[in-house]
Structures are given as C-alpha cells and as structure tokens.
Amino acid sequence: MGHMDAQKDLYREEAYELLATLEGALLELEHAPEDLEIVGRVFRAMHTIKGSGAMFGFDDIAAFTHAIETVYDLIRSGELKVSADLISLTLASADQIKAMLDASQGMGEVSAARTDELSKAFAGYLSGAASEGDAAAAIEGLKTCCDQEDRQPLTTYRIRFCPHKDLFVNGTNPIPLIGELRDLGESTVVCHMRGLPDLHELDPESCYTSWEIILTTTRGINTIRDVFIFVEDASDISIEAVDVMAETEPDPSYKKVGEILVDRGAISEEELKAALCAQKRIGEVLLEKGVVDKAEVASALAEQEQVRNMRKKRAAAEETSSIRVPAAKLDSLVNLVGELVTVQARLTEFAARRSDADLTGIAEEVERLSAELRDISMGIRMLPIGTTFSKFKRLVRDLSAELGKDINFTMEGEDTELDKTVIDKLSDPLVHLIRNSIDHGIERPEVRAASGKTPMGTIELSAAHSGAHVLIRIKDDGAGLDADAIRAKAVEKGIITPDASLSDKEVRELIFAPGFSTATNVTSVSGRGVGMDVVKSSIDSLGGSVELASEKGVGTTITLKLPLTLAIIDGLLVNIAAESFVIPLGAVVECVELSEDARRHAHGRHLIKVRDEIVPYIPLREVFGIADGTPPIEQVVITELGEARVGFVVDKVIGQHQTVIKSMGHMLKNIDNVSGATILGDGSVALILDVYKLMQQSERMEGAGQM
Amino acid sequence: MSKTILSVDDSASIRQLVVFTLEKEGYVVMSAVDGRDALAKMKTKPVDMVITDLNMPNMDGIELIQALRKDQSFRFTPIVMLTTESAQNKKDAGRQAGATGWIVKPFKPEQLIAVVKRLLG
Numbered sequence: 024m025g026h027m028d029a030q031k032d033l034y035r036e037e038a039y040e041l042l043a044t045l046e047g048a049l050l051e052l053e054h055a056p057e058d059l060e061i062v063g064r065v066f067r068a069m070h071t072i073k074g075s076g077a078m079f080g081f082d083d084i085a086a087f088t089h090a091i092e093t094v095y096d097l098i099r100s101g102e103l104k105v106s107a108d109l110i111s112l113t114l115a116s117a118d119q120i121k122a123m124l125d126a127s128q129g130m131g132e133v134s135a136a137r138t139d140e141l142s143k144a145f146a147g148y149l150s151g152a153a154s155e156g157d158a159a160a161a162i163e164g165l166k167t168c169c170d171q172e173d174r175q176p177l178t179t180y181r182i183r184f185c186p187h188k189d190l191f192v193n194g195t196n197p198i199p200l201i202g203e204l205r206d207l208g209e210s211t212v213v214c215h216m217r218g219l220p221d222l223h224e225l226d227p228e229s230c231y232t233s234w235e236i237i238l239t240t241t242r243g244i245n246t247i248r249d250v251f252i253f254v255e256d257a258s259d260i261s262i263e264a265v266d267v268m269a270e271t272e273p274d275p276s277y278k279k280v281g282e283i284l285v286d287r288g289a290i291s292e293e294e295l296k297a298a299l300c301a302q303k304r305i306g307e308v309l310l311e312k313g314v315v316d317k318a319e320v321a322s323a324l325a326e327q328e329q330v331r332n333m334r335k336k337r338a339a340a341e342e343t344s345s346i347r348v349p350a351a352k353l354d355s356l357v358n359l360v361g362e363l364v365t366v367q368a369r370l371t372e373f374a375a376r377r378s379d380a381d382l383t384g385i386a387e388e389v390e391r392l393s394a395e396l397r398d399i400s401m402g403i404r405m406l407p408i409g410t411t412f413s414k415f416k417r418l419v420r421d422l423s424a425e426l427g428k429d430i431n432f433t434m435e436g437e438d439t440e441l442d443k444t445v446i447d448k449l450s451d452p453l454v455h456l457i458r459n460s461i462d463h464g465i466e467r468p469e470v471r472a473a474s475g476k477t478p479m480g481t482i483e484l485s486a487a488h489s490g491a492h493v494l495i496r497i498k499d500d501g502a503g504l505d506a507d508a509i510r511a512k513a514v515e516k517g518i519i520t521p522d523a524s525l526s527d528k529e530v531r532e533l534i535f536a537p538g539f540s541t542a543t544n545v546t547s548v549s550g551r552g553v554g555m556d557v558v559k560s561s562i563d564s565l566g567g568s569v570e571l572a573s574e575k576g577v578g579t580t581i582t583l584k585l586p587l588t589l590a591i592i593d594g595l596l597v598n599i600a601a602e603s604f605v606i607p608l609g610a611v612v613e614c615v616e617l618s619e620d621a622r623r624h625a626h627g628r629h630l631i632k633v634r635d636e637i638v639p640y641i642p643l644r645e646v647f648g649i650a651d652g653t654p655p656i657e658q659v660v661i662t663e664l665g666e667a668r669v670g671f672v673v674d675k676v677i678g679q680h681q682t683v684i685k686s687m688g689h690m691l692k693n694i695d696n697v698s699g700a701t702i703l704g705d706g707s708v709a710l711i712l713d714v715y716k717l718m719q720q721s722e723r724m725e726g727a728g729q730m
Numbered sequence: 731m732s733k734t735i736l737s738v739d740d741s742a743s744i745r746q747l748v749v750f751t752l753e754k755e756g757y758v759v760m761s762a763v764d765g766r767d768a769l770a771k772m773k774t775k776p777v778d779m780v781i782t783d784l785n786m787p788n789m790d791g792i793e794l795i796q797a798l799r800k801d802q803s804f805r806f807t808p809i810v811m812l813t814t815e816s817a818q819n820k821k822d823a824g825r826q827a828g829a830t831g832w833i834v835k836p837f838k839p840e841q842l843i844a845v846v847k848r849l850l851g
Contacts, residue, residue, distance in 0.1 A: 030743065030746065030747060030750075033742065033743045033746055034743040037741060037742050037743050063787075064787070066785070067740070067785050067786070067787065070785050070814060071740065071741045071744075071785075073814065074741070074744070074814045074835040074836060075741050075743045075744055075836075077835070077836035078743075078744070078747065078835065078836040078837065079743065085836070191806055192805075192828070193809075193825070193828050193829065193830045194805075194806045194807050194808040194809060194828070194830040194849075195830055195849070196808070196849070196850075196851065198851060199847065199848055199849060199850065199851035200848060202851060203847070203848055250848065252831075253830060253831035253832075253848070253849070256825070
C-alpha cells in the first residue's frame with residue numbers, strides 16, 4: 024500500500040509540473056497558433072496526465088483529460104485549428120485538473136458542475152468522431168480486464184503454431200510463447216521440422232519450424248489466444264478443443280473384436296496378444312507409405328495419450344468422491360490400530376531377542392506397514408479446522424452489533440487439519456476467547472477514534488502447523504490488557520497479596536486464575552463467572568497450552584498450542600531402574616550425559632550447562648520416589664516448552680517409540696504429572712510424562728522451598 | 731545472469747512504475763527519458779529488451795524503434811511499445827517499424843510482467 028501511495032505522490036508531483044509546462048505552452052501558442060511543435064507539447068502533457076492518471080487511480084482526471092487530448096491530437100493532424108477560445112478553455116481545464124489533484128490529497132473540493140461544463144465544451148470541438156465515452160470505457164476496461172477469470176471445465180486443446188519465415192524480424196522468440204502455454208496446464212509439445220531446407224539453403228534468420236501443442240487446461244480459449252497476440256500476423260495459428268471434460272457422454276465405442284473373441288472363449292488372452300504384436304500399428308503403416316511424417320504421427324500419438332490420461336483421471340476423480348462414515352467406526356479403527364501397534368512392538372522385541380534373520384525381516388515389514396496404517400487412520404480422523412471457524416463469523420457479527428462495535432473479522436489457515444476429537448473440544452474455548460476479544464478487547468468506535476486508531480477494530484483468527492502441533496491464534500488490535508487493573512482486581516479477589524512482586528507477564532497470566540474477571544461492568548456477553556481459567560483447563564486437558572501476549576493500547580494475542588492427535592504419538596522411551604517412561608518426542612530437544620562430576624560441580628543445585636546455556640533439570644528418580652541405585656552416569660533429556668528449557672534426568676534412554684496413549688482411568692485422574700500410559704512390547708506398562716505439568720510442579724516446589 | 735531491460739518514457743511516474751515492477755521480478759532495469767537518450771544509453775550498455783512510450787519529445791517511440799531495427803546489434807531485440815491509443819493505426823505504425831509487442835495504457839503491473847515474460851522468457 025505504501026508503495027502505491029508513493030507512486031500517487033510521484034504522479035501528483037509530475038502532474039503539477041506538467042500543468043506548469045502546459046500553461047507555458049498555451050501562452051506561447053496564443054502568440055503562435057500555427058506552431059505544431061507547441062501543439063505537440065500541449066498534447067504530450069495532456070497525454071501523460073491522462074495515461075498515468077488512469078494507472079495510478081486518478082480516474083476522474085483521466086476521464087476529464089481524454090476529450091482535451093483528443094482535441095489537440097486533431098489539431099496536430101491539421102483537422103482542427105487553434106483558437107483564442109480554445110486556449111482559454113484549455114487554461115481553465117488546467118486549473119480544474121489542478122483542483123482535482125489538490126482535492127485528491129484533501130485540499131479543497133472540485134466542482135463537478137464545472138468539470139461537466141468544461142467537458143461538454145471540449146466535446147463540442149469533436150465532430151462526433153471520438154466521443155467522451157471512450158475514456159470511461161477504457162478505464163472500465165482496465166478494471167475488468169484482469170479480473171476476468173477465464174475459467175472453464177478441463178479441456179484438451181490441439182494448438183497448431185506455424186510461424187511465418189519472417190517471425191524473427193520483429194525480435195520475436197517463439198520459445199517463451201511455448202513455455203507460457205506449458206504453464207497453463209498439462210501439455211505435450213511436438214516440433215515439426217519438415218520445412219527445414221538443406222543446410223546450404225538455410226537462412227539462419229528465418230524460422231522454419233512449427234509446433235503442435237496438446238494442452239489440457241481449465242483456462243479458456245481466450246487465454247490461449249492471448250499468448251499469441253503479438254504473433255497473430257506473423258504466423259498461422261489454430262486452436263481446437265479436442266476433448267471437453269464436462270461432457271458426460273457415455274463411451275460410444277464398444278469392445279474391439281479381439282476382446283470380444285476373448286470374452287467368448289474363442290481365443291485366449293495370450294493368443295490375442297501375440298496376434299496384436301504381429302500386427303503393424305496404423306502409424307507405422309502410414310509412415311511406410313509416406314503419407315505422413317514421423318513428427319505428425321508423434322503428435323497424433325501425443326494427443327491420444329494425453330486425452331486418454333485425462334479421461335482416466337476424470338474417471339478416477341468421479342470414483343473417489345467421498346463417503347460418509349460414522350465417527351464411532353473411525354474411533355474403533357484407531358483403537359484397533361493402537362492394539363496393532365502394541366502387538367507390533369512385541370513382535371519387534373521378540374525378533375530382536377531371537378536374532379533370527381527371517382523373523383527380523385518379517386518384524387520390520389510389519390513395523391513399516393503398521394506405521395503406514397497408523398498414519399492413514401490418523402489422517403482419516405483429521406478435519407479441517409475451518410468447519411469450526413466458520414461459525415465464528417456469525418458470532419462476531421451478532422455480538423459486535425449488540426455491543427455497538429465495528430469489527431473486521433478475518434480468518435486464515437482454515438484448511439489446517441486437526442484430530443476430530445481435538446476440534447470438537449476446541450469450539451467452546453474459542454467461542455470464549457473471541458467473545459473476550461469483542462467484549463473486553465476491541466473498544467467502541469468513538470474510543471478508538473479518540474486514541475488515534477481506525478474506528479473499525481480487527482480480530483484475526485488463524486491456524487497453522489508447527490511440528491507435531493497446531494497453533495491457533497486470536498489476535499485483536501484492541502485495548503490490550505491493563506496490568507494495573509488486573510493486579511488491582513487480583514488483590515481485591517484475594518488471588519495475590521498486595522505486596523506480591525510480579526512481572527507484567529506474570530500479572531497478565533493472572534487472568535487465567537480461577538474466578539477472575541476484569542470487566543468493570545458485567546455484560547450479557549462475558550464476565551459471567553466462566554473465566555479464562557476454564558479455557559486454560561480445557562486446553563490443558565487436550566495436552567495443549569495457552570500463551571498470552573499483550574500490549575496496553577495496542578492489542579492482545581492469544582496463542583493456543585494443540586497436539587495434532589490424541590491417540591498415538593511418537594515418544595522417547597526412557598528407563599529409571601526397572602521402570603519405563605515415555606516423554607513426548609515433540610518436546611524433546613536433545614539428550615546429554617550427567618556425570619557425577621557435573622552434579623558435584625553444581626553444588627547440589629539442579630542445573631546443568633549445555634552448550635554454554637544453564638538448563639535446570641528435574642531428577643525423575645526423586646519425583647517418582649524410586650529407591651536408590653543411581654548409576655554413575657545418568658542421562659538428561661532436554662525438553663523445550665515455549666521459551667523454557669528443562670531437563671529430565673533418567674538412567675537410560677532407550678529410543679524412539681510409537682506410543683499408543685491409554686487413559687489412566689477414573690481412579691487415577693488426579694495424578695497430573697502423567698498424561699497417560701502405554702503398553703510396551705514386553706507387555707509392561709510405561710507412564711507417559713506430562714512435561715508441562717512436571718515443569719509447573721517443580722516450579723511450585725522451588726517457590727515453596729525459597730519461602 | 732539477470733536480463734537488462736531499458737524503460738523509455740518521458741513520464742517519471744511511468745518509468746518508476748516499470749522499474750519498480752520489473753526489478754521486483756529480478757530484472758536489471760535502466761531508464762531513459764526519450765528516444766535520443768535511449769539510443770545513447772544503449773550504445774554504452776547492451777540491453778535484452780526495450781519498453782518504450784510512443785509519444786515523447788526529441789525522438790518518439792516509432793523513430794526509436796526504426797533506429798534500433800536498423801542497428802545490426804538490436805535487430806532481434808524485443809521491443810515493447812506502451813500506447814494509450816488502443817486505435818489500430820498507431821499500433822500498426824509501431825509494428826511496421828518493428829515493435830515486437832505492445833501494452834495498452836493504462837496497464838497493471840501484472841500485465842507488464844506477463845508481456846515481459848512472454849517475450850524474454
């Protein structure tokens with residue numbers, strides 16, 4: 024946009040200069056009405072004002088200048104004479120153009136009546152040859168010419184492009200033209216060189232080749248014609264549609280004789296093939312007789328091949344239209360795949376113990392297949408998030424009307440796919456967040472205007488993939504979070520003590536605390552006690568996280584980070600003594616060793632230096648209360664969540680593991696540093712660590728320890 | 731190597747539009763204010779394509795095209811003329827003189843890029 028503004032400024036500057044030139048030329052012309060050089064100057068000035076005007080969006084100026092330009096063109100060609108009257112009229116018009124330029128940057132106003140009056144006067148000079156409608160039509164033409172999307176059903180065209188010998192004379196190179204055609208769709212290009220003379224007769228500056236292009240495209244014939252627009256006069260071009268996909272005529276050709284004979288059992292398939300191989304192709308027969316040349320046959324074959332391929336594709340497309348399946352069936356499919364993955368893990372483990380090459384081979388094959396099966400069945404459960412997004416449009420429209428706010432709601436990444444279960448559970452938190460943005464975020468138009476913002480607020484909802492996660496972002500350009508107000512409220516509600524020292528970020532995080540609401544006046548929309556804490560806990564339950572960024576007066580951005588799927592994840596299998604644990608691989612950054620030396624070095628604090636960075640670590644042995652037997656060298660699995668890095672100390676890192684997540688059941692639902700369990704190949708159970716919760720837990724413990 | 735294009739126009743705003751649009755597409759773009767200036771510049775540095783306005787002082791577009799086509803080194807250089815007149819006569823005069831293609835003003839940047847790609851590849 025900034026670039027266009029700069030262009031507009033440049034145009035205005037130039038137009039003012041041209042008007043000055045114009046004035047000078049007109050005054051000279053008054054004394055020398057016959058001087059065509061001066062007429063030329065006047066014409067060129069008008070010409071540029073008009074031409075550039077239309078390009079930089081000064082349509083009014085372009086339209087107004089058109090008639091004047093035409094009049095001076097006629098004077099140039101001697102059809103009209105310069106008169107004193109015409110000169111004063113032109114001077115008046117120059118003033119009018121100046122007024123239009125001024126008005127375009129907010130200085131003064133243009134009298135439409137005056138514009139009209141002057142236009143009419145110039146039109147009077149034109150003897151009906153060129154009418155003022157032209158300019159309007161030309162400008163209209165510009166507006167529509169590019170917007171016209173020349174689209175239609177997939178069609179195959181046969182394009183013959185036979186340039187005349189003198190094609191090169193005007194500097195035309197035919198190769199880019201063919202390249203342009205190829206870009207339009209799927210194509211086969213056959214080059215004919217039958218016109219090529221013997222070497223001694225060959226003129227290197229003449230074009231002897233012609234081309235045949237078989238092109239399958241959704242673009243219309245006009246787009247194809249347009250490619251040849253500069254060479255129409257210097258070549259013979261024919262464009263024919265040979266196959267249109269939209270036509271659903273049944274194939275009229277019946278089986279070939281050979282096929283019928285096979286069907287009737289008169290001959291066998293092999294006999295037919297042998298007979299067909301002995302037979303000569305029609306192309307070969309014609310070639311031998313000298314009726315056609317090789318390139319001709321090649322191009323006919325290309326056409327046949329391409330049309331066949333396109334028909335096959337169309338048939339395939341018709342067959343693969345979607346089917347509806349009850350969600351429960353998909354759930355059981357995924358469960359079964361989960362079982363399969365578990366069994367496969369057992370098989371792999373068994374094969375490894377047996378050291379039997381054949382068995383290992385089979386196990387690897389099963390592993391490959393089950394991984395593929397896992398991906399596909401997960402894929403089936405994936406839905407584009409747009410289905411959830413679309414209902415927010417209505418929500419924003421209704422709510423903003425109710426609250427008297429003007430909001431532009433945009434969505435991005437609607438085709439980002441997420442597991443169906445995640446999508447289902449995401450809807451309510453999103454509704455809440457968007458309501459918050461409308462109610463607390465975006466200010467009323469008059470408030471916005473007073474603080475120098477556009478009266479219309481913006482809320483952007485976007486979704487994007489990021490590794491094994493999907494990021495959903497709700498961004499508004501509203502008032503932002505007021506840290507002081509939040510702090511005051513939190514103190515009032517007894518969430519924090521008045522003397523608590525918190526960073527701004529920590530203060531903002533308080534809105535996630537249970538029972539928090541900052542709206543001073545409770546509206547029907549939000550502030551009914553269902554707070555951000557509910558949003559946070561439902562996102563947490565999906566294994567996701569909520570991040571908040573806000574600047575007072577500028578806006579708020581809330582980012583939800585969600586796992587792609589809930590059923591099977593890639594995990595890192597680790598051991599502590601005899602116990603196995605799984606750490607979600609998405610969070611793992613690297614593994615490093617922790618020697619006794621390093622431990623001593625840290626003087627009892629749980630810190631390790633990794634690549635010059637101090638990373639705190641959590642000894643899982645302590646967290647899970649596993650009795651001693653610490654090996655001399657332990658392993659630290661470094662994980663990353665948001666900006667924070669935390670290491671988890673384990674005895675041994677086993678390796679990557681396809682983890683089928685099993686819920687822990689109701690009895691154990693309050694254990695919150697474990698998000699589930701999985702069954703390993705040997706039948707034992709491994710707990711899946713909730714990295715985020717573990718991190719929080721140790722932060723709390725640290726805090727408590729300091730007090 | 732990126733190709734060099736010469737934009738010839740007496741209007742600074744059009745020149746800037748052409749330069750900006752084509753540089754963004756990775757071409758090297760020079761500019762000249764009229765036909766005479768263009769010829770002088772092309773003597774010092776070879777160009778792969780010329781985009782010229784038709785109405786210009788000193789030496790107009792048609793004269794420039796004629797002069798270039800007479801020059802052995804520019805006989806096959808693609809030349810695009812910018813014309814406000816969609817009228818056939820001006821276009822014909824340009825083609826007669828040896829223009830390779832044309833763009834009717836007003837045009838959009840995308841149209842300019844399409845024509846340059848069509849002729850330069």
